[in-house]
Amino acid sequence: MMRPVSTPTPRENQVIKPSRTSALKSAEPGLKRRPTINDIARLANVSKKTVSRVLNNSPFVREETRRHISAIMNEMGYVPDPQARGLAFRRSFLIGMIYDNPNAQFVVGMQQGVLDGLRGAGYELVLHPCNRLSKTLIEEVMGFVERQKLYGVVLLPPVCENDRLTQMLEERGCHYVRVASALLDAPSRLVLSTDRAVAADAARHLADLGHTRIAMIAGPPGYRSRKERRDGFVDGLRSRGLDLAPDYVVDGAYTYESGVEGARALLSRKPRPTAIFASNDEMAAGVYQVAREMQLAIPRDLSIVGFDDTPMSARLAPPLTTVRWPIAEMGRAAAEKLLAAEAGGDEPSSARPFPAHLVERESTAPPPRA
Amino acid sequence: MMRPVSTPTPRENQVIKPSRTSALKSAEPGLKRRPTINDIARLANVSKKTVSRVLNNSPFVREETRRHISAIMNEMGYVPDPQARGLAFRRSFLIGMIYDNPNAQFVVGMQQGVLDGLRGAGYELVLHPCNRLSKTLIEEVMGFVERQKLYGVVLLPPVCENDRLTQMLEERGCHYVRVASALLDAPSRLVLSTDRAVAADAARHLADLGHTRIAMIAGPPGYRSRKERRDGFVDGLRSRGLDLAPDYVVDGAYTYESGVEGARALLSRKPRPTAIFASNDEMAAGVYQVAREMQLAIPRDLSIVGFDDTPMSARLAPPLTTVRWPIAEMGRAAAEKLLAAEAGGDEPSSARPFPAHLVERESTAPPPRA
DNA sequence: CTGAAAGCGCTTACAG
DNA sequence: CTGAAAGCGCTTACAG
Numbered sequence: 001m002m003r004p005v006s007t008p009t010p011r012e013n014q015v016i017k018p019s020r021t022s023a024l025k026s027a028e029p030g031l032k033r034r035p036t037i038n039d040i041a042r043l044a045n046v047s048k049k050t051v052s053r054v055l056n057n058s059p060f061v062r063e064e065t066r067r068h069i070s071a072i073m074n075e076m077g078y079v080p081d082p083q084a085r086g087l088a089f090r091r092s093f094l095i096g097m098i099y100d101n102p103n104a105q106f107v108v109g110m111q112q113g114v115l116d117g118l119r120g121a122g123y124e125l126v127l128h129p130c131n132r133l134s135k136t137l138i139e140e141v142m143g144f145v146e147r148q149k150l151y152g153v154v155l156l157p158p159v160c161e162n163d164r165l166t167q168m169l170e171e172r173g174c175h176y177v178r179v180a181s182a183l184l185d186a187p188s189r190l191v192l193s194t195d196r197a198v199a200a201d202a203a204r205h206l207a208d209l210g211h212t213r214i215a216m217i218a219g220p221p222g223y224r225s226r227k228e229r230r231d232g233f234v235d236g237l238r239s240r241g242l243d244l245a246p247d248y249v250v251d252g253a254y255t256y257e258s259g260v261e262g263a264r265a266l267l268s269r270k271p272r273p274t275a276i277f278a279s280n281d282e283m284a285a286g287v288y289q290v291a292r293e294m295q296l297a298i299p300r301d302l303s304i305v306g307f308d309d310t311p312m313s314a315r316l317a318p319p320l321t322t323v324r325w326p327i328a329e330m331g332r333a334a335a336e337k338l339l340a341a342e343a344g345g346d347e348p349s350s351a352r353p354f355p356a357h358l359v360e361r362e363s364t365a366p367p368p369r370a
Numbered sequence: 371m372m373r374p375v376s377t378p379t380p381r382e383n384q385v386i387k388p389s390r391t392s393a394l395k396s397a398e399p400g401l402k403r404r405p406t407i408n409d410i411a412r413l414a415n416v417s418k419k420t421v422s423r424v425l426n427n428s429p430f431v432r433e434e435t436r437r438h439i440s441a442i443m444n445e446m447g448y449v450p451d452p453q454a455r456g457l458a459f460r461r462s463f464l465i466g467m468i469y470d471n472p473n474a475q476f477v478v479g480m481q482q483g484v485l486d487g488l489r490g491a492g493y494e495l496v497l498h499p500c501n502r503l504s505k506t507l508i509e510e511v512m513g514f515v516e517r518q519k520l521y522g523v524v525l526l527p528p529v530c531e532n533d534r535l536t537q538m539l540e541e542r543g544c545h546y547v548r549v550a551s552a553l554l555d556a557p558s559r560l561v562l563s564t565d566r567a568v569a570a571d572a573a574r575h576l577a578d579l580g581h582t583r584i585a586m587i588a589g590p591p592g593y594r595s596r597k598e599r600r601d602g603f604v605d606g607l608r609s610r611g612l613d614l615a616p617d618y619v620v621d622g623a624y625t626y627e628s629g630v631e632g633a634r635a636l637l638s639r640k641p642r643p644t645a646i647f648a649s650n651d652e653m654a655a656g657v658y659q660v661a662r663e664m665q666l667a668i669p670r671d672l673s674i675v676g677f678d679d680t681p682m683s684a685r686l687a688p689p690l691t692t693v694r695w696p697i698a699e700m701g702r703a704a705a706e707k708l709l710a711a712e713a714g715g716d717e718p719s720s721a722r723p724f725p726a727h728l729v730e731r732e733s734t735a736p737p738p739r740a
Numbered sequence: 741c742t743g744a745a746a747g748c749g750c751t752t753a754c755a756g
Numbered sequence: 757c758t759g760a761a762a763g764c765g766c767t768t769a770c771a772g
Binding site: 034079081082083084086087092094104105107108109111112115124125126127129146147148149256282285288289292310311312314315316317 | 404449451452453454456457462464474475477478479481482485494495496497499513516517518519626652655658659662680681682684685686687
């Protein structure tokens with residue numbers, strides 16, 4: 001069931017008028033009130049339709065006319081009303097961000113990036129956090145999309161992996177872009193990270209330091225990033241002639257607690273691993289904790305690599321070697337793909353992934369000499 | 371100068387139609403298309419004006435009529451189009467969040483809280499990060515507010531401290547609520563934290579552990595929170611018969627680096643302080659770093675208290691004693707005050723502050739015995 | 741208590 | 757290349 005949406009109102013009765021009204025009432029011919037398309041049309045001595053054509057970049061306007069109208073628009077500081085345009089277009093100039101990712105830094109970074117990509121285009125970003133596991137997720141998001149007649153949405157991981165959701169969006173004619181770690185969709189609907197490749201880099205980094213007993217705390221089953229990071233890590237080890245022994249991998253939940261648990265399990269194996277790759281920084285912090293408990297010095301006795309480069313990672317002691325991905329750039333790309341969607345599928349939007357890279361800090365070193 | 375806002379368009383020419391059109395075209399009397407006020411009026415056998423009255427809670431509707439119409443609205447799943455309502459009302463149902471706070475956890479928490487408070491009210495949250503120091507801040511925010519005809523905005527610290535900004539909002543008839551640490555405005559426009567009181571608690575906590583050589587890294591001059599936390603800390607010390615020696619206070623910038631610098635300065639004083647209160651967690655992390663460099667064990671040789679309870683604080687070794695404030699609750703309150711604004715200034719909105727509290731972890735202990 | 745007309749600021753057919 | 761009419765889905769005066 002969708003929770004009923006009550007009607008926002010000047011409460012109680014119409015006696016209360018929007019306080020803004022007064023400010024707009026003045027009808028001085030020159031100033032005050034924001035100019036409308038009618039003002040521009042009158043001043044330019046053309047019909048409002050012609051002004052509209054200029055607004056919408058119609059080719060059917062004489063160059064001279066266009067210039068004349070544009071000049072007046074600039075002079076008057078005219079900006080078309082998105083509400084009115086939206087009503088006529090039967091859609092809004094709003095972009096939704098739909099997410100259920102607990103990493104605040106990631107979410108804020110994506111917001112920044114999307115806003116960057118949207119800048120000057122006349123769109124605004126509206127937020128929609130959600131619960132991926134809710135029974136009513138689809139209906140709930142559908143309500144949001146329809147009510148606001150969203151132009152499009154950006155889907156962050158892991159909720160971006162929900163194909164029923166994207167199918168619903170497609171049916172509703174709502175553009176979308178998924179930020180994901182695998183080829184989940186057409187290139188024009190995808191902003192791709194390189195989890196697999198960079199996880200391989202992490203493996204090679206450890207192998208090249210001389211480690212051979214290398215363990216991993218994987219992400220939770222069901223997350224695409226789990227698979228990508230895990231597969232990539234295996235790739236990397238293979239490329240150095242190593243492999244990931246079954247009892248050197250445990251599942252985690254991307255939480256600190258699961259990192260603690262995972263580390264306890266891994267560090268009790270015989271022989272003990274000399275390096276652990278945690279699939280995110282939170283779990284890496286859990287490994288730090290266990291290392292302390294077991295009096296293992298980092299990196300002397302144990303090397304650790306994380307993933308995400310959260311602000312915390314640089315503050316741990318020693319600072320954590322981890323993976324940084326270009327979050328804001330990916331957000332910007334998501335916005336650009338969304339805006340390009342309308343331009344038509346002309347240029348086959350590239351699936352060029354956004355490379356992440358290893359930030360080598362002080363949590364990794366050669367293994368202790370037996 | 372405001373960066374010109376280009377017009378978002380179905381690019382190039384009107385030949386391209388919004389892909390959504392097709393889905394709406396069907397005119398089956400029963401289904402498909404979202405019902406409009408006209409559909410409801412027809413089905414209820416009343417004029418659309420009467421439906422509108424129900425929507426707006428007008429008292430001038432016979433109870434029976436109201437019930438009848440409401441029933442039909444429910445049955446049809448009717449939700450009024452915010453765009454159309456907005457156009458007629460000359461305002462939108464959007465709430466802006468304006469912020470320049472670098473703490474991602476804080477920003478996301480506020481977003482969650484505001485969204486919570488807005489739930490079911492038919493408003494959406496649109497983001498507007500900004501640069502407090504920009505020469506064009508006011509014009510830029512004004513453009514945002516006017517273009518979107520925002521119903522109101524939530525201002526986060528520190529940009530909420532800008533009175534020119536709030537004055538502009540007031541002139542424009544845009545409701546606003548400031549989230550702040552001091553009585554910067556009328557209660558109805560303020561969501562108040564208790565920085566001063568909780569900073570006093572921090573001081574007492576240290577004093578009660580037996581510390582007498584207690585130092586502080588203050589926030590950057592110009593931030594209201596700096597003053598509140600500093601004054602509060604002094605209050606707390608006083609209440610225990612201590613005071614804050616001038617050479618036991620240094621300015622910080624709320625950054626890790628400034629925490630490092632501040633700690634180096636403070637820990638070189640003779641006699642050396644046995645406890646440091648850092649005005650935020652980032653700076654506290656800097657103190658940890660310097661303690662390590664100087665081989666001072668935390669909390670044996672040095673006690674540390676932070677402020678914010680960022681996720682990092684619990685991951686430091688040892689976990690940091692710090693201040694937690696009810697971020698989401700404050701966000702919710704901000705949304706509620708905004709919505710209440712329209713209801714009229716009836717109930718004198720309370721200025722009841724939202725108490726923060728000390729989270730005692732392991733970075734504080736009695737001072738070393740001389 | 742209820743409704744017909746006009747309007748919010750734009751765009752879509754449809755003409756010319 | 758340009759415009760007059762009608763409409764997007766609501767609300768505001770103004771009548772009754």
